[in-house]
Amino acid sequence: xxxPIIDVxxxxxxxxxxxxxxxxxxxxxxxxxxxxxxQACPTYVNLEDENDSPRGRLVLMRRMLDGxxxxxxxxxxxxxxxxxxxxxxxxxxxxxxxxxxLLEATRATxxxxxxxxxxxxxxxxxxxxxxxxxxxxxxxxLVRSTGIPRLLxxxxxxxxxxxxxxxxxxxxxxxxxxxxxxxxxSTPTDSALPVTCLTGCVMSGLxxxxxxxxxxxxxxxxYDVHPTRGQHCCGALHAHAGDLAGARELAxxxxxxxxxxxxxxxxxxxxxxxxxxxxxxxxLHDDPQWAARASAxxxxxxxxxxxxxAVGPRAGASLPLRVTHDPPCHQMHAQRVVQPPRAVLAAxxxxxxxxxxxxxxxxxxxxxxxxxxxxxxxxxxxxxxxxIAETGASFVAxxxxxxxxxxxxxxxxxxxxxxxxxxxxxLDASYGxxxxxxxxxxxxxxx
Numbered sequence: 396x397x398x399p400i401i402d403v404x405x406x407x408x409x410x411x412x413x414x415x416x417x418x419x420x421x422x423x424x425x426x427x428x429x430x431x432x433x434q435a436c437p438t439y440v441n442l443e444d445e446n447d448s449p450r451g452r453l454v455l456m457r458r459m460l461d462g463x464x465x466x467x468x469x470x471x472x473x474x475x476x477x478x479x480x481x482x483x484x485x486x487x488x489x490x491x492x493x494x495x496x497l498l499e500a501t502r503a504t505x506x507x508x509x510x511x512x513x514x515x516x517x518x519x520x521x522x523x524x525x526x527x528x529x530x531x532x533x534x535x536x537l538v539r540s541t542g543i544p545r546l547l548x549x550x551x552x553x554x555x556x557x558x559x560x561x562x563x564x565x566x567x568x569x570x571x572x573x574x575x576x577x578x579x580x581s582t583p584t585d586s587a588l589p590v591t592c593l594t595g596c597v598m599s600g601l602x603x604x605x606x607x608x609x610x611x612x613x614x615x616x617x618y619d620v621h622p623t624r625g626q627h628c629c630g631a632l633h634a635h636a637g638d639l640a641g642a643r644e645l646a647x648x649x650x651x652x653x654x655x656x657x658x659x660x661x662x663x664x665x666x667x668x669x670x671x672x673x674x675x676x677x678x679l680h681d682d683p684q685w686a687a688r689a690s691a692x693x694x695x696x697x698x699x700x701x702x703x704x705a706v707g708p709r710a711g712a713s714l715p716l717r718v719t720h721d722p723p724c725h726q727m728h729a730q731r732v733v734q735p736p737r738a739v740l741a742a743x744x745x746x747x748x749x750x751x752x753x754x755x756x757x758x759x760x761x762x763x764x765x766x767x768x769x770x771x772x773x774x775x776x777x778x779x780x781x782x783i784a785e786t787g788a789s790f791v792a793x794x795x796x797x798x799x800x801x802x803x804x805x806x807x808x809x810x811x812x813x814x815x816x817x818x819x820x821x822l823d824a825s826y827g828x829x830x831x832x833x834x835x836x837x838x839x840x841x842x
Contacts (some may be wrong), residue, residue: 408461408462409460409461410459410460410461410462411459411460411462411466411504414500414503414504415499415500415501415503415504415639416456416459416460416497416500416501416503416504417460417504418500418681419493419496419497419500420460422492422493422494422496422497423453423456423457423460423492423497425490425491425492425493426450426453426490426492427490428450429489429490430450431487431488431489432448432449432450432484432487432488432494433448433449433450434487435449435483435484435486435487435755436448436449436483436484437479437481437483437756437757437759437775438477438478438479438771438775439451440756441771441774441775441778442477442771442774444474446470446474447474447477447478449478449484449488449492449494451474452474452475452478452498453492453494453497455471455474455475456497456501458471459471459501459504459505466504466505466508466509467505467508467509472505472509475498475501475502475505476767476768477768477771478498479724479757479759479761479764479775480495480498480499480635480761480762480764481724481725481728481757481761482494482495482724482725482728482729483724483728483755483756483757485728485729486727486728486731486755495729496677499634499635499637499639501637502635502636502637503637503638503639504637505637506636506637506638511636511637511638512767514763514766514767515636515763515766515767518632518763518766519632519633519636519638519641522596522628522632522633523628523633523641523644523645525627525628528596528600528628529600531600532596532597532599532600532601533600535562535600535601536600536601538562539562539563539565539566539601544559544560544562544563545559545560545563545807547559548560548563548804548807548808549808553769553773554769556808557765557769557773557804557808558766558804560803560804560805560807560808561765561800561801561803561804562601562800563803563804563807564799564800564803564804564806564807564815565601565602565796565799565800565803567604568790568814568816568820568831568832569831569832587617587618587619588617588618588619588659588660589618589619589621589657589658589659589660590613590618590619590620590621590658590659590660590661590662590702591620591621591622591623591653591656591658591660591661591662592606592609592610592613592620592622592623592661592662592663592664592699593626593629593649593661593662593663593664593665593668593669593672593696594606594623594626595628595629595663595664595665595668595796596627596628596629597665597796597797598664598665598668598796601796601800602796602799602817604820605664605796605817605819605820606664608817608819608820608822608823608828609662609664609699609819611823611826611828612699612703612708612819612822612823612826612828613662613699613702613703615709615826615828616702616703616706616707616708616709617706618662618702618706620662621656621657621658623652623653623655623656623658624652624655625648625651625652625655626649626652626653627645627648627649627652628645629645629646629649629667629668629671629672630642630643630644630645630646630649630671630678631667631668631670631671631762632762632763633645634671634678635761635762636762636763639678642671642678643678643679643682646671646675646678646679646689647679647685649672649675649692650675650685650688650689650692653692653695654688654691654692658695659695660695660696660697660702661692661695661696661697662697662699662702663696663697663698663699664698664699664794664817664819665794665795665796666698666723666724666725666726666729666730666732666794666795666798667723667725667762667795667796667797669696669697669698669725669726669730669732670725670726670729670730672692672693672696673693673696673730674693675689675690675692675693675696676689676690676693676694698726698730698732698735698736698794699794699819700726700732700735700736700738700739700794700818700819701732701735703735703738703739703742703819703822704734704735704738704739707742708738708739708742708822709742709826710742710743710744710825711742711743711744711822711824711825711826711827712744712825712826712827713744713745713825714743714744714745714746714821714824714825714831715745715746715747716745716746716747716789716790716821716831717747717749717786717787717788717789717790718740718746718747718748718749718788718789718790718791718792718821719748719749719750719751719783719786719788719790719791719792720736720737720740720748720751720754720791720792720793720818721751721754721758721779721783721791721792721793721798721802722736722754722755722793722794723793723794723795723797723798724757724761724798725795726794726795727755728755736792736794736818739818739819739821739822740792740818740821740822742822742825743821743822743825744825746821746825749786749787749788750786751782751783751786751791752782752785753778753779753782754782756775756778756779757775757779758775758776758779758798758801758802758805759771759772759773759774759775759776759779759801760772760795760797760798760800760801760802761797762797765801772801776801776802776805779802779805780802780805780806780809780811783802783806783811783813784809784811784813788813789812789813789814790813790814790815790816790821790831791806791813791814791815791816792815792816792817792818792821793815793816793817793818794817794818794819798815799815799816799817802815803815816831
């Protein structure tokens with residue numbers, strides 16, 4: 396008599412039913428523990444601890460489901476907190492484990508039991524309140540304009556100096572030629588695709604010059620750009636921290652705004668925000684009133700480089716610069732947008748694009764990770780700065796504000812003269828809409 400085969404997945408008892416992790420647990424079954432994720436994981440590479448690898452964290456998640464590890468276990472929580480959520484393991488995984496979804500579900504399951512660090516709670520609270528966020532970012536711009544953050548970044552202790560360096564690094568490399576006036580618009584043709592832009596919170600607050608460049612280059616490439624009122628934070632920071640309620644609230648507010656825009660596509664110049672908006676359908680999949688609406692908005696989301704690559708982009712004037720490209724994790728690994736940013740840079744005559752070794756490795760920013768896990772963040776950043784120095788490039792192109800601030804702060808603190816810019820800034824300069832200096836000082840003098 397043949398002994399029946401029993402699938403342990405059907406007999407295993409779940410110790411934490413009706414939790415986000417339990418609902419996402421099917422993804423755990425895809426892991427075959429092959430280990431391909433290990434060398435792709437920046438925390439495993441830098442900390443050399445199996446518990447700080449994707450495979451190790453998946454084991455911790457499984458043991459929580461089985462009741463072997465409590466949701467408030469300090470050791471398990473520390474290893475899960477250390478995860479950057481870069482999702483490089485998803486690119487390396489041959490089995491298609493949805494690690495990013497599992498991580499967010501696990502953090503959301505643990506948050507009501509063990510809480511969220513006070514620094515994260517403060518930041519998330521501010522980003523959830525639009526008026527308070529705008530006031531804070533306005534104050535940050537005013538402080539940045541004084542030049543004080545750049546000075547303090549050189550003299551304060553590391554924990555205080557790095558945030559100052561991050562703020563200093565957000566200053567535009569050069570002032571837009573059209574600053575203070577509305578950018579000149581092309582006359583849209585009947586076939587021009589109507590698009591709107593996600594203005595973002597940090598992007599609009601500290602990288603307004605990038606938003607302006609984004610609108611200009613889309614316009615120059617034949618898109619009919621329309622503004623959308625009523626936008627809010629995309630909710631990515633909240634989802635990553637385990638605050639799914641906050642993420643859903645913000646997503647719904649954005650869905651209402653973009654439904655009213657009537658635009659065929661939503662251009663997004665922040666990789667983290669782009670990954671989040673593209674996942675609105677998943678975030679609200681179990682809400683019958685919002686699921687279809689969320690999926691419809693998510694289907695319209697495009698990284699700005701995707702829209703530009705779809706039409707060319709048009710070539711501009713020569714820009715003889717040495718540039719290296721560091722693709723954001725949530726562009727390369729979460730969205731799987733790899734070639735379009737290269738197409739944007741390739742459209743710039745005279746630009747020398749220097750390959751960056753280990754470009755697929757995280758820079759250590761990961762939203763607010765560098766604020767709540769500064770030691771690990773710095774350990775991950777160090778090899779990135781070394782690889783950038785090896786290129787001898789004057790500019791690092793990267794399409795995400797967190798990455799721009801993280802690498803920008805690291806370069807400033809190390810004394811490097813290299814600056815981090817968004818790819819659309821370089822294309823905009825090539826079109827003559829803004830100016831990028833063709834040379835920069837070989838070093839930044841110490842304060």
